[in-house]
Amino acid sequence: MTREDILDLFAERGVKVTPQRLEVAAILLEKPQHLSADQIIDRLRGSGSRVSKATVYNTLNLFGERGIAREVKVDPIRRIYDSTRGHHYHFFNVDTGELQDIPADDLELGRQPDLPEGTEPLGVDIVIRVKNRRN
Amino acid sequence: MTREDILDLFAERGVKVTPQRLEVAAILLEKPQHLSADQIIDRLRGSGSRVSKATVYNTLNLFGERGIAREVKVDPIRRIYDSTRGHHYHFFNVDTGELQDIPADDLELGRQPDLPEGTEPLGVDIVIRVKNRRN
DNA sequence: ATGATGCTTAGACGAAGTCTAACGCCGCCC
DNA sequence: GGGCGGCGTTAGACTTCGTCTAAGCATCAT
Structure with missing residues (x-):
């Protein structure tokens, strides 16, 4: 997803543009994937960004509310955000x-x-929960 | 579910009987319901029981593994245990x-x-996530 | 400029669950 | 019957994930 697409999406969903929100979106919406808040923070840090933890959490909550990303409920231990917005379901390999x-x-x-x-x-x-087939 | 039923279920699933496990089972399996660990602890305390938090969590994990109760994943904030064991699904009112x-x-x-x-x-x-119909 | 609004920040805080180390109970073996 | 080993339980410390707080900044309109 290009920067242009992200700006369009923000506009469409009534989300104000800020540098921090763009940074988070650039990581999460780059390609179809599933990331936790922690993974996003790691990647931000990895690329030298200094977006604060609080902002990442606020942003992900906002993205969830506005349908910019989807929160997947599989593992009660951590929240996972899905960059694919359309109607779809999930396999979860335990x-x-x-x-x-x-x-x-x-x-x-x-x-x-x-x-x-x-x-x-x-x-x-x-x-749909699955496990690896043994042998 | 009677005490007898619980004992049978424990035997069937290879779970050793202890007074604490029976107490937790008596509360959770009393009737079809959905309870969090916290609610179970409250009810135990309410009836004067002194089962420790660690034991309640251990027991619920064990029940989950052995199919004595089912962990429902809806709310990332807390784990909910379902006393209904059979094949079924859920409505969640947000x-x-x-x-x-x-x-x-x-x-x-x-x-x-x-x-x-x-x-x-x-x-x-x-x-199936639902919300209250306004007006 | 002034003020209002809303975003970001660091760090404190909170909630839920796990871990640790000590203890107790029970069965087993000699 | 005394000693031993293993499992379950316990209180409380600890971890993790996420939220809250209070201060600081940017942006906008007047």
Whole structure:
């Protein structure tokens, strides 16, 4: 994703542009990937950036709210952000901790249950847990 | 779930019986419900029990491993344990934090994607996120 | 300039869970 | 029956991840 794309995305989602937000976006949105806040901080530090921890967390929360990145819930131990914004699901390899996208088209949801009284849908999270096959 | 049922379940899953494990099981497995470690500790304390925090966490981890309870991943902030063991899914109300079971029969999975190379399936977690309907 | 607003920062803080070292209990063996 | 080994439990220290706080800055409008 180019700098231009990122600026467009910010505008589209009503996110004010700041140098720090651009730095975080440049790392996370570079390519389809799954990163934790910590990994992003490491990469920032690695490239000599001095964006503070608080700003990285604030930014990731903001990106999550505005649909600029997606928070994946698999591992209660750390929050993972997914740079792929579209409708899709995940494989989670419990042996390696690896996370892999499943395009929406590859998984069909048949019958869906009635929602609880007085609620409306927000989305469906699906995680297929797998492990390495031994031998 | 009666004390007898719990003892049977422990035996079936190869879990040694201790007074502390029975206390935790009695609370969690009493009825279909979703509890955090903290809630379980509160209830233990409320009924005058002195089981330590470390033991509650150890026990819940053990229950999770042995399929005596199920860890539900919805909220990265805290781990939730589900007393319903069978195959089922969840509604998660983001407004109330409420978690509700979806019987496996109410949700059909159509086409499923091929698993990643060299892996075998462990299970499928599905969470339908909902919010309260305004007005 | 002045003030208002909102972003960023370092570091303190908080919550949830794990770890450590000591202790207790129980079964086993001689 | 006394000693031993292993497992479970315990209190509290500790770790980790994330949030909060208070101060400092930038930007904008007047």
